[in-house]
Amino acid sequence: MSTTTPAPSATRGEITLQPSYFTSSLYVYPFREDLFDLILRFSECYAIHPGQPFAVFKKLWSDYGWCWLHFKVFDSRAREAFIKTTERLFLERVTGEHDSPVGRVVALFALYVFWKTQPSGSTPALHSVNYIEIPIDHYKFLLDLPDMLSEPALTPLRPYVTYILSSFLEVQAFHILPHSSLRPYDPSVLPREIFVADADPSLLDDSPIANLMTDLPKKKGRPSKREKMRKARDAVVTLNKYMDKCTPPAS
Numbered sequence: 001m002s003t004t005t006p007a008p009s010a011t012r013g014e015i016t017l018q019p020s021y022f023t024s025s026l027y028v029y030p031f032r033e034d035l036f037d038l039i040l041r042f043s044e045c046y047a048i049h050p051g052q053p054f055a056v057f058k059k060l061w062s063d064y065g066w067c068w069l070h071f072k073v074f075d076s077r078a079r080e081a082f083i084k085t086t087e088r089l090f091l092e093r094v095t096g097e098h099d100s101p102v103g104r105v106v107a108l109f110a111l112y113v114f115w116k117t118q119p120s121g122s123t124p125a126l127h128s129v130n131y132i133e134i135p136i137d138h139y140k141f142l143l144d145l146p147d148m149l150s151e152p153a154l155t156p157l158r159p160y161v162t163y164i165l166s167s168f169l170e171v172q173a174f175h176i177l178p179h180s181s182l183r184p185y186d187p188s189v190l191p192r193e194i195f196v197a198d199a200d201p202s203l204l205d206d207s208p209i210a211n212l213m214t215d216l217p218k219k220k221g222r223p224s225k226r227e228k229m230r231k232a233r234d235a236v237v238t239l240n241k242y243m244d245k246c247t248p249p250a251s
Contacts, residue, residue, distance in 0.1 A: 017073055019081030024193035031089055038064065039093070039106045046102065050153070054160050057109045066110070070119055076127035083118070083129040087111060088185065094145070095138040101148055105157045108145065112164045115173065131175035132168070135184055139176055 021027055038060060045056045061067055073082050093099055093107035111132070118128040134142070143165065149158045168174060177184035223231075 016075045017078045019078050020193055022073075022078070022081045022085045023187055023191060024195055025191040026195050027085070028089065028191040031086070032092075035089065035093060035107065035110070038066070038110065039103045042106045043102050050156050053105070053157050054109065057106065058113070061110070061113060066113075067117075069114065070117065070126070074126060079127040080129065083127075084133065085190065086114060087129075087132050088190065090114065091132070091134060091138060091142075092190075095141050101151075101154055102157075104145060105149070105161055108142075108161060108164060112167070130173075132173050133175045133177055133185065135177045135180035135182075137179050137181075139174060 041060055041064070042053075042057055045060065046053055049056055069086070073079050090107050090111035094104050094111065096104075099107075115132060119126045120128065145165070146158050146162050149155060149161065183189070
């Protein structure tokens with residue numbers, strides 16, 4: 001299993017994330033939850049204001065901080081992974097098997113805004129990705145999305161979806177990959193790295209592993225964190241026993 005190890009800073013005093021952070025559960029799981037929340041909020045607002053769906057989306061995009069997404073990372077190597085993973089997660093909701101039509105449209109809006117707002121005139125220049133990777137079967141599904149919005153409640157979304165797809169096709173934004181059944185993405189599955197928090201050493205004191213470690217000969221050098229916690233706990237127990245022994249009986 002891969003790990004998200006620290007990466008060297010690009011310049012002194014600057015922290016740089018490794019590309020593996022953006023393909024890990026640390027980024028993928030919270031992103032999916034945030035996107036689900038965005039879709040839910042849009043659905044609520046769209047039910048009240050169905051006439052201007054993209055204006056509603058832009059307001060939510062700005063109000064909930066999505067407009068700052070591109071400033072999450074500045075290192076070129078990490079930005080490549082960040083942008084590709086983010087676009088892939090948006091497409092995941094557009095072409096998902098069980099997603100609602102409104103959810104697909106919101107994810108398409110998000111993909112469009114995210115891709116179009118890549119900083120191009122900043123100094124120093126930020127790395128951008130010119131193409132959106134998409135498997136060929138998902139690409140065909142995407143082109144059929146306007147036809148899925150035939151219900152009266154969804155027809156206001158149709159011209160916006162058609163315009164966005166036309167804009168993508170006009171600039172040849174898509175990089176077509178083999179069929180999704182062949183798992184053409186790299187990595188093939190998201191998240192690739194699963195973050196597992198370290199267990200509290202004090203919880204392992206009575207475990208077989210802890211008992212085995214206790215039986216091993218002690219090494220010279222600085223005591224481990226578990227040893228320090230055990231000594232501190234033993235000291236507290238000893239102190240409590242001493243206090244109980246020295247406490248005079250109540251009169």
